[in-house]
Amino acid sequence: MSPPAPALEIVGATMFGLDGLFEQRTLVVDEAGRFAAGGDGRLVLDAAGLWAIPGVYDCHSHITWNDFHHDQRERKSQAQRDRETADALAATLRGGVLNLRDAGGAPKSLQDAVASGALAGPRLQISVEMIGATHAGTADTMRGHVEAAIGLGAQWIKLVATAGSSTPGDAVLASNFSEAEIKAAAETAAEGGARVMIHTWGGDSADWAIEHGATSIEHGIYLTPTQVRAAAAAGMTFVPTITIYRHVRDMVLAGQLDGVAFGRIVAVIAAHEDVVQLADREGLPLAIGSDFTTPQQHGTNLIEIAALIRAGIAPVTALLAATAHGAALFGDADGGRIEPGARADLVLLSADPTEPATFEDPAHVVGVLKDGRLAYLDPALPRPTPQERSHS
């Protein structure tokens, strides 16, 4: 008995490979939703003139947040918030994100709803709750917070170890936690099968996170060269979030945000670009994080690839950050590459992915394949058609 014909054949696209090279070739997707080495697909998708990259990993977002201000969110009914979350998930998948690590907010029920297919969206890894300044105490109380998060289904323990853009001057590097608390968080996470992602702009908390086994550094704006080298040596991943600070800057300029000085946010953006270049030079792997929190932002996540390129990162490195490095951070051995046997997650683009402008307009995402199934195809493109078999 011959095996069933592969489900789909994608013809004519220029594919981005793990080696950083682009190649025009035919892709075959099998019945199990994986890339296959060969065969004729029953359906053929004509992708001539398009570009293809693996499904993107957004390693830091807040998919259940749809208001920039927390109090606005609190005023909405649960039903309305659920609707907005469903919309955010759909928009994010449509925007080319196939895997999303939620940095606080998403519950296990949401992760399950996507996994079962009840909701369309990127596969989720979740931290459920953020552990921040209000949770500061002792190593013992930290253990309790981490165990509670794991009990709610967290794969990631999100520590918010420093403050944000509204904190004046050097105080922004003051750690919310003691070294003992950060150590306890990492140990308790490991015991429960979870890992630590730490929001830190730098300072002591970054040192302690590196020393005691956190997995990823979020934001990291004022990391020093010594810290960047130590994080690389410890096998960590750096998740910068450049775009969101540009949005904050624009909100300050438009008078929509009180409490953040304009000069300060401009300095933060410049420092963030510098530290990204430093990480790249020192071999600290970059992954992408949008840190998005509004309906206008959800779905535009790939702009962070453009932000890396505009910050001076080689386009190929930025594409690897968005794909293979994200897969590595997720512990996802089946994704992040276009290769026989890998999960057939694919983003089709109408423009050259080495150009940042391509990712600055979500309309350039014209097709999304999740598990070998078309999750989105631009209405202007030809539909997949049945293969014409030659009978000669």
Ligand SMILES: [Zn+2]
């Ligand atoms: Zn965040």
